[in-house]
Amino acid sequence: QVQLVQSGAEVTKPGASVKISCKASGYSFTDYYMHWVRQAPGQGLEWMGIINPSGGDATYAPKFQGRVIMTRDASTATVYMELSSLRSEDTAIYYCARALIYLIDSWGQGTLVTVSS
């Protein structure tokens, strides 16, 4: 069955960077795109961007352009999302989500990132 297993919770300081991983299994890694979506405490869902695991090309939401980098390692079927220049407002749960391009069908369990001085 499809599994997306994300890395563990992170606590980091303002101005720092965080890199989260999402390891895929149960399907052909390069046949599906991967989205990243975040959710601040008590808030709704916010789309951050998408990566094509086949070619590695990514598209980011304008809000995160310049601060986010999405990469993949096809040899381990893992995608990564790195967010830099962190501020307190970036405290959130970050999800990876598998998609047939735009059609999301499976989600990772989420990774809590806490930004605090």
Added chain:
Amino acid sequence: DVQMTQFPSSLSASLGDRVTITCRASQPIGDFLAWFQQKPGKAPKSLIYSASNLQSGVPSRFSGRGSGTEFTLTITTLQPEDFATYYCQQHNSYPLTFGGGTKVGV
């Protein structure tokens, strides 16, 4: 960006009720709309894509309709496991955007 507005933001319902949630797009998006369900402390679950197509394994009491700018998610005969927050998302253009959510409670 396409703004997605959901209403109501919350509603109270009882077991067996028929529930309808509306999602409105700020500009036409064809049928490029998805619905997700999220329970407290859990990751979202994909319910519907392309406005009306159920994801595999989703019960048939869930249905979606609409095109252009107005969409609905209907749950017929509400079950205990359906109490959750529901989000719509447009997948017509970047950046993909979500509605603010509708909490279905008791």
